[in-house]
Amino acid sequence: MKVLLINGSPRQHGCTYTALGEAADALERNGIETEILWVGRDVPGCTACGGCRKLGKCVIDDDVNRVIEKLDTYDGFIFGTPVYYGGPSGQILSFMNRLFYAASAKMAGKPVSAVVSCRRGGASAAYQQMNMHFMMTNMVVITSQYWNQVHGNTPDEIRQDAEGLQTMRTLAENMRFILHSIEAGKQAGVKPLTYEPKTFTNFIR
Ligand SMILES: Cc1cc2nc3c(=O)[nH]c(=O)nc-3n(C[C@H](O)[C@H](O)[C@H](O)COP(=O)(O)O)c2cc1C
Numbered sequence: 001m002k003v004l005l006i007n008g009s010p011r012q013h014g015c016t017y018t019a020l021g022e023a024a025d026a027l028e029r030n031g032i033e034t035e036i037l038w039v040g041r042d043v044p045g046c047t048a049c050g051g052c053r054k055l056g057k058c059v060i061d062d063d064v065n066r067v068i069e070k071l072d073t074y075d076g077f078i079f080g081t082p083v084y085y086g087g088p089s090g091q092i093l094s095f096m097n098r099l100f101y102a103a104s105a106k107m108a109g110k111p112v113s114a115v116v117s118c119r120r121g122g123a124s125a126a127y128q129q130m131n132m133h134f135m136m137t138n139m140v141v142i143t144s145q146y147w148n149q150v151h152g153n154t155p156d157e158i159r160q161d162a163e164g165l166q167t168m169r170t171l172a173e174n175m176r177f178i179l180h181s182i183e184a185g186k187q188a189g190v191k192p193l194t195y196e197p198k199t200f201t202n203f204i205r
Contacts, residue, residue, distance in 0.1 A: 001032045002073060003033070003078060003179075004037060005020045005034060005035065005036045006036075006067075006092070007039065008039055008043075008080060010040040012040060013155065014082070014117075014155060016081060016117045019080060019150040019165070020080045022169060022172075023175075024036060026172035026176075043091040043092075043094040044062070044098075046094070046098050047060075052101055052102035057069070057102055058102045064095060064098045068106070071107065076175055076178075077110065077112045077113075078113050078171070079112070079113075079114050079115070079133075081116055082118065083122045083126045087122070088129050088130055092130075097133075100133045108139065109140065109193045110139055111140045112137075113134075113148060116150075117150045119151065142178060143171070144171040145166070148168070149164060150168070151164055
């Protein structure tokens with residue numbers, strides 16, 4: 001069982017990384033493998049070319065495709081971002097837009113969560129924006145005892161945010177529970193998810 005944690009901050013080992021690390025450590029303590037991927041620099045945005053519809057991956061061949069190639073090996077995901085002007089970083093949004101547009105079918109049914117780090121404000125808006133990707137992808141959104149946010153400007157300040165770090169550990173515990181429940185369901189023969197072919201209406205026809 002493996003969870004991929006994606007750090008969308010340009011600061012590789014900053015606050016977002018520290019928060020993700022707290023969740024990763026808690027997962028590892030429960031025997032769940034983790035991988036932290038840093039995507040905080042030079043992430044081009046979606047060009048809306050539609051090439052992924054034919055390729056099953058993005059026409060821009062970078063870390064998005066490296067994740068798509070390994071999607072079957074990941075059982076859960078946690079996407080992390082610093083808060084920039086009350087929203088997620090441009091890097092994580094570019095990454096998520098391209099990943100979800102190209103490979104949402106492979107992410108359906110898997111547990112997922114967002115983590116945001118801010119000095120002071122805007123965490124809720126950034127958190128809500130991140131969750132928009134998950135909630136139209138048939139994913140299982142994992143929550144915690146509070147919204148998944150930590151507060152600080154440096155990793156040291158994050159380490160002083162006792163409630164924020166506990167929120168990360170609780171998130172990991174909830175993810176562990178759902179991962180094990182999904183596995184138990186498979187063993188018990190629960191019918192896998194099957195969906196109707198998608199209907200697209202652009203509201204006028
Ligand atoms: C361009 C920019 C915009 C920011 N906007 C906000 C903000 O809206 N609210 C806030 O509390 N902190 C803001 N910050 C501070 C970061 O969100 C905060 O320091 C965060 O914990 C950094 O995480 P990191 O070390 O993983 O990059 C901003 C920082 C930068 C560089």
